Amino acid sequence: MHELAMVRGIYDVICEQIKGHKVTRVMQVRIVAGALTGVEDMTMKLCFEMYVQRTPLQGAELVIRRVPVKVQCRICGNVYETGIPFAACTVCGNKKMKILSGDELYIDSLEVE
Ligand SMILES: [Zn+2]
Known part of the structure; x- marks a missing residue:
């Protein structure tokens, strides 16, 4: 599944970021997902929820911000x-275009305790 691979990538980045800090709990993870990533909000949230079980990220809320294709x-x-x-x-009216944005997927911010 497409989303699972993305969740895994996000998870790895977060673990790297909170390593060495005194983080007991991650409350919220805000990510930015371009329309071209094909990320589906519900699937992504469900995948995330399942993937982070029994990890320091358990219970964290995943917030997805959409960016349109430019x-x-x-x-x-x-x-x-x-x-x-x-x-x-x-x-x-031409159909020859260059993609400027919309294929990005990255962590916007983390809320930790
Ligand atoms: Zn034109």
Whole structure:
């Protein structure tokens, strides 16, 4: 499963970050997921919940912030947001575009005790 691999990656990063700090509990994990990652909120949260059982992250709340896909038209340079499938350029109507953002997945912040 796609989400499980992502959860594993996030988990490893968090463990690395809290290592060496006096953290007894992780309350909240806020992540940013671009629309292109295909992350589904419910699946991701469920995976996370199961994966962190019996770890220091048990009970932590996962908050997912979505970022839209931003592309730039290769013909006229127009930058616009689009859904999936990609919309044609809002200025010139072309469908040749470069992806600027939307494929990112990273930890925004942690709330720890
Ligand atoms: Zn254009």
